[in-house]
Amino acid sequence: MNAPPPRPGFGFAEKARSSECAARAGVFSTPHGDVPTPAFMPVGTRGTVKGVLPRDLRAVGSRILLANAYHLHLRPGEQTVARLGGLHGLMGWDGPILTDSGGYQVFSLAHLARVDDEGATLRSVVDGSEVRLTPERVVDIQRKLGADVAMAFDHCPADPTDRTAVEAATARTRAWLARCVARHREHGGEGAGQALFGIVQGGVFEDLRRASAEDAVAHDLPGYAIGGVSVGEDREQVRAAVRASAPLLPRDRPRYLMGVGTPADFFDAIESGLDLFDCVTPTRHGRTHSAFTSRGTVNLRNTGWKDDPSPLDPGCDCPACERFAKGTLRHLCASGEMLGAMLLTLHNLRFFHRLLERIREAILADRLSRLRAEVADAMSAKLSP
Amino acid sequence: MNAPPPRPGFGFAEKARSSECAARAGVFSTPHGDVPTPAFMPVGTRGTVKGVLPRDLRAVGSRILLANAYHLHLRPGEQTVARLGGLHGLMGWDGPILTDSGGYQVFSLAHLARVDDEGATLRSVVDGSEVRLTPERVVDIQRKLGADVAMAFDHCPADPTDRTAVEAATARTRAWLARCVARHREHGGEGAGQALFGIVQGGVFEDLRRASAEDAVAHDLPGYAIGGVSVGEDREQVRAAVRASAPLLPRDRPRYLMGVGTPADFFDAIESGLDLFDCVTPTRHGRTHSAFTSRGTVNLRNTGWKDDPSPLDPGCDCPACERFAKGTLRHLCASGEMLGAMLLTLHNLRFFHRLLERIREAILADRLSRLRAEVADAMSAKLSP
Numbered sequence: 001m002n003a004p005p006p007r008p009g010f011g012f013a014e015k016a017r018s019s020e021c022a023a024r025a026g027v028f029s030t031p032h033g034d035v036p037t038p039a040f041m042p043v044g045t046r047g048t049v050k051g052v053l054p055r056d057l058r059a060v061g062s063r064i065l066l067a068n069a070y071h072l073h074l075r076p077g078e079q080t081v082a083r084l085g086g087l088h089g090l091m092g093w094d095g096p097i098l099t100d101s102g103g104y105q106v107f108s109l110a111h112l113a114r115v116d117d118e119g120a121t122l123r124s125v126v127d128g129s130e131v132r133l134t135p136e137r138v139v140d141i142q143r144k145l146g147a148d149v150a151m152a153f154d155h156c157p158a159d160p161t162d163r164t165a166v167e168a169a170t171a172r173t174r175a176w177l178a179r180c181v182a183r184h185r186e187h188g189g190e191g192a193g194q195a196l197f198g199i200v201q202g203g204v205f206e207d208l209r210r211a212s213a214e215d216a217v218a219h220d221l222p223g224y225a226i227g228g229v230s231v232g233e234d235r236e237q238v239r240a241a242v243r244a245s246a247p248l249l250p251r252d253r254p255r256y257l258m259g260v261g262t263p264a265d266f267f268d269a270i271e272s273g274l275d276l277f278d279c280v281t282p283t284r285h286g287r288t289h290s291a292f293t294s295r296g297t298v299n300l301r302n303t304g305w306k307d308d309p310s311p312l313d314p315g316c317d318c319p320a321c322e323r324f325a326k327g328t329l330r331h332l333c334a335s336g337e338m339l340g341a342m343l344l345t346l347h348n349l350r351f352f353h354r355l356l357e358r359i360r361e362a363i364l365a366d367r368l369s370r371l372r373a374e375v376a377d378a379m380s381a382k383l384s385p
Numbered sequence: 386m387n388a389p390p391p392r393p394g395f396g397f398a399e400k401a402r403s404s405e406c407a408a409r410a411g412v413f414s415t416p417h418g419d420v421p422t423p424a425f426m427p428v429g430t431r432g433t434v435k436g437v438l439p440r441d442l443r444a445v446g447s448r449i450l451l452a453n454a455y456h457l458h459l460r461p462g463e464q465t466v467a468r469l470g471g472l473h474g475l476m477g478w479d480g481p482i483l484t485d486s487g488g489y490q491v492f493s494l495a496h497l498a499r500v501d502d503e504g505a506t507l508r509s510v511v512d513g514s515e516v517r518l519t520p521e522r523v524v525d526i527q528r529k530l531g532a533d534v535a536m537a538f539d540h541c542p543a544d545p546t547d548r549t550a551v552e553a554a555t556a557r558t559r560a561w562l563a564r565c566v567a568r569h570r571e572h573g574g575e576g577a578g579q580a581l582f583g584i585v586q587g588g589v590f591e592d593l594r595r596a597s598a599e600d601a602v603a604h605d606l607p608g609y610a611i612g613g614v615s616v617g618e619d620r621e622q623v624r625a626a627v628r629a630s631a632p633l634l635p636r637d638r639p640r641y642l643m644g645v646g647t648p649a650d651f652f653d654a655i656e657s658g659l660d661l662f663d664c665v666t667p668t669r670h671g672r673t674h675s676a677f678t679s680r681g682t683v684n685l686r687n688t689g690w691k692d693d694p695s696p697l698d699p700g701c702d703c704p705a706c707e708r709f710a711k712g713t714l715r716h717l718c719a720s721g722e723m724l725g726a727m728l729l730t731l732h733n734l735r736f737f738h739r740l741l742e743r744i745r746e747a748i749l750a751d752r753l754s755r756l757r758a759e760v761a762d763a764m765s766a767k768l769s770p
Binding site: 046047048050052053054055056075076079080083084085089090092306307319323324327328330331334337338339341342343 | 431432433435436437438439440441460461464465468469470474475477691692694704708709710712713715716717719720722723724726727728
């Protein structure tokens, strides 16, 4: 319930850079500790990474966690979180935490949302009540939650290929960022122990992406994110949007690609100079009994694994691979036992963290393209019994 | 997947005995290690204690686990379990394991079962197919599963107060035990690394309980259980049944009271000389968001705990109490997050193990009645916010 006293300040130091691309290895410093980058941030929407004890997150390599300000505002509410020791107390986690603002929920829950220039009105997924979000309110909520990093309230357009809509959303994102920055300063800014990150929008349009990046950078913030990607556009369009924005983001600040992604996506983005990532993939796939391995993905519900005495991934040091056979994991999944989802979630998180650790080591040794050639093909296979 | 090589042999040594009652502290030795008694055995019906990693079981004080031969026979099947490293491999547990035989399922799934003198026919809860169980088959299944302790196949009567039915079931239990013992010897008996425990039946009738205990003891087995209690009769009848049977069971063998129970039940049974207990209570209550504490039970769905920053039980050293506020546990439970059930299960198991540890310490110091007076009343309260 009590987190140790935070160390002051935020920073980003580039430790090495690839000779072939914009990939870099760095360290993102926060009041709750340092994060070696590139880094993957497990998603703990409602204050818990589903099915994982905090100390096991630490053990599989998590260094920074994500939570969602909108969901926590709905339940249990930021006042309650503050009374329970803030988000670090709620999550039982003394490392860095980043809160997403709810901007993405306005997009993903669009059937429950209405956006205007002042803010957005959503219908609560908890009790159906109406919830009004404005840039100021979202900053207030996040300040109360007390994460190390708060995200600006942005407008992620419904269709990233509809230029008129994307232009309007990008302009709104710009205006809302200025209001978020002003409100965040009123709360004491970074001096109060919390960084505000700006978000780049612009859909699939490279000129809009560039303009949005320049808007954000003008605020001289401690970090920047690229948002509104992987929302329906194809993979080449995601890469183009990242390539258009990333070079405009300052080298001495962390760059966060929101909601991405899969092992192959990481290589693409890291080669463009991105540092931080989050995605529900490893945890959600774990709960639906699908595992990432160095030789491809494994569907543990497949009856063909029934009698298989080998571990999921022989080189893996996670609690699932250390102790359990594939046949046992298959039994747990087929029986609907919690332990199946728990073990596969831990395994997938370990796989994601270990992959980013290996990418970081490869950047430090300037052999990133070699690592990509070694691992990328193998990982994209689907393994059969 | 590989358990360390088991140490040979079974034994029970009484270390201390109360001067006021039949309570004793002992050590039950098995090929997979020693169990200080009295001891509580968490229930892992299908090869997993629901929602708990094996190493966390060890950490909260579990020394011996229970699994169910009938459920594992249905899924994944004893052949598969054997291929996956036996039950120790399946459970990822290198300590002692005891398997229940399926006799209780014939009772609890009575609407799916038909009993005759040869055995019982059940309808599978997995796929509806017909499953035939005989004493020999149940011993074969348990031999293949490879637990340290196999339970005899007994007949638990539907109504423990119907004397005619109880007499018939007790006679059947006697005949089946002789068949179990014969079959178990064919498999090599204890020399093959597995002990067979006999089960005392007899409903609420003290003379039948005594006769059944004498039947079982005549086989000179490495341990004995009292079954067919807590199946609908009142608490005084349970105590009478235990008191009638326990003194007839030899002092140099462990005595196991099946399916019991609650903190108050433990004191009753331990005072009659019982050593081993199992019950789904701590794990099932954990999943339904109810916690045992030193000051009474806590329903974590109660909205009154919403903002409570204190731990569930200040003196408890479990992962829930070490790191999380009651309000946080309430949030996790109210949100239906897996972590709520996981933490409360760990807490309840720690509470049960710690209680039996304290009882053991009290027996060693010959102050059991004092401990009972101190803790029993406090524990039976229901705490309100």
